[in-house]
Amino acid sequence: MPSKATKLANSIPPEALRNVKIQDMVAEGKCLVRIENLVIFVGQVAPGDVVDLRITKAHKRFMEAAPVHFHQYSELRATPFCQHFGTCGGCKWQHLSYDAQLQYKQQQVEDQLTRIGKVALPEVRRILPSPERLYYRNKLEYTFSGNGWLTETQIKDENAHYDRRVLGFHTPGRFDKILDVEHCWLQAEPSNEIRLFVRDYARQHRLPFGDMVKQTGLLRNLIIRTAESTGETMVILQCYHDDEALLPLLDAIYARFPQITSLNYVLNNKGNETFHDLDVVCYKGKPYIEEDMEGLRFRIGPKSFYQTNSAGAYNLYKVARDFAEIKPTDIVYDLYTGAGTIANFVARQARRVVGVEYVEQAVLDARVNSAINGVTNTEFFAGDMKDMLTEAFTSHHGHPDVIITDPPRAGMHEDVVKRLVELRTPRVVYISCNPATQARDLELLDEVYKVTRVQPVDMFPHTHHVENVVLLELK
The missing domain is CATH 2.40.50.140 (Nucleic acid-binding proteins)
Incomplete structure (x- = not known):
């Protein structure tokens, strides 16, 4: 029925x-x-x-x-630049002009803060465009599949044979279907060259491509991280299990691409591709790459969080620092600090910066980043934010004069929001990659705070995703 x-x-x-x-x-x-x-x-x-x-x-x-x-056709349209547009799950706004993309991202921020947050807003500042519109990402993750997705055109082509052993991206809405990618416009070389070499080597040597549903095969995924400021490249190969064919593959990658400064592998037979709880083996080079930002050097390991648009991140952090108006006597709390990028970025302006982060490895990274930059006025702590940000914690480490918070897409836990209301810190800078959950949190903070500045920032051209920075001040 x-x-x-x-x-x-x-x-x-x-x-x-x-x-x-x-x-x-x-x-x-x-x-x-x-x-x-x-x-x-x-x-x-x-x-x-x-x-x-x-x-x-x-x-x-x-x-x-x-x-x-x-x-x-709409006047807002642009000609898509990628041959995989419409089939690949990424860059879904290629058909819109960049000006139109920015217009709708700005509209998205204003609509969600008003409709969901229901808070009074100042005039929203004009969105900051991404410094780069192509090849702007410093990290991409490709998935192996022995049963790659065929496009409608390929299916109709009865005279052609397509190798279903692929290394590429998920098709829209299908976690188990992988599209083979010939050229991706998101990450600069040697990203495409490395991916194609690994795929072709695996095909030629008959290495088993993974099956995401059955969790079988050898090759699982390939992660490539690049650092534009230093020219360094990291490669992480994930396999379902150990195999005698693994080391010859790694040797071949390193011989073909001597510019790789960190070559790593992970053995992962879990039901998902996350490896934060697994050992990463550094096979060649050093176990990290480094990125420079405004005289600071940040170390990025296989498990490190670092904003995927390096140039855009610099714009984002400058906005946050400008909104914070930190004085030399201020104690600053950096919530969801990750690898301590923002904490170290603002430390020169502050008396002291206290960073809190859930992922313990990220806290270790943050401490290393302070050490290699000679930053001595930061402290970092690992734990669940709602359990860490207690009265005892703030009493011991000092009441914050400024709070910078940059939570994941889900936003802040309700208990954390309640604690911010209790703290009544004079200035709160809220960075968000999801204006909808940011708006939800702003509605709860409206009890004691008013929104005084709003600055959208584009970090992901050709997608609908947008970052937004809000300054909250006590009413």
């Missing part, structure tokens, strides 16, 4: 799905249309496009659709 959602979808007259003008960009980078009083979300279109649609998914409150024919 058809569900209510399916009945709703079937109730739409076919003619209502033809010559539809796309109305606006909404959450998650999709566009919105309303047909027969139904909300329909559409991907790979731009506001102003006139299209014929096909319903792809039916939900109780909305539908999802895909364009099947374009009658008119």
Whole structure:
């Protein structure tokens, strides 16, 4: 028996799905249309496009659709630069001009802070563009698959044979389907060259490509990290198990790419690809790369967190430092400090900086980063933020004059927000990679704080993701 959602979808007259003008960009980078009083979300279109649609998914409150024919193209469009656009799960906004991308990211920040946060806002500053629009990432993760995804064009090509052993990215919405990638525009060379060499070597030597569903095979994923300021490159190869073929592969990679300064491997037979709890073996070179920022040098290991757009991160941190207005007598708390990048970045302005982070390895990285830069006024502590930020902690380490908080996408735990309300620190700088959860937290902080500055920052061109920095001051 058809569900209510399916009945709703079937109730739409076919003619209502033809010559539809796309109305606006909404959450998650999709566009919105309303047909027969139904909300329909559409991907790979731009506001102003006139299209014929096909319903792809039916939900109780909305539908999802895909364009099947374009009658008119929007003036906001740009020509996608990547051959994999539309099939690969990344860079979904290539079809929009960069100016349009910035416009919709700014709109996203303003809408979510107003609609979800329900707080009074000052004039939102114009979004800061990314210094680089292509090759802006310093880290990419590729996945091996012995049963690679075929595009519709490839499936229809009956005369061609395609090697299904691939090394690339996930297709949209399919964790188990991997698209082979010939060239990625996100990370500068030698990233593409390394990936293609590893894929071709593995094919030629018949190394078993992984199966994500069955958790079998040898080769699991390949991570490449680069440091633009120093020219260093790190490679991390994840395998499901040890094998006599592993070391010859690593030797071949190092012989072909002597510019690799850190070559590592991980044996991981867990159900997921995270390896923070596993040993990483440094096979060649040193176990880290280094990145420079404003006279500071940051050490980045295989498990380290570092903003993936180095030049964009510098913009972001300068905004945070400017908003904080730190004085030489100030005690600064850096919450969710990661590898201590922000803490060390602002330490020269402060009396003391206290960093708190959940991941113990990140705290070790933060301490090393202070040491190699001769920064002596930082302290770092590992633990769950809601358990760490107690009255006893602040009493022992000093009441903060400024708090900088940069939580993960989920935002801050409600107990942490409540503690910030209790602390009544004069200035709180809230950095977020998810304006929706930031807005939720701002609503709770509105009890004692007012938003006085808002600065969106683009760190991820050609995607809908946006960073946002908010300054909160006591009412």
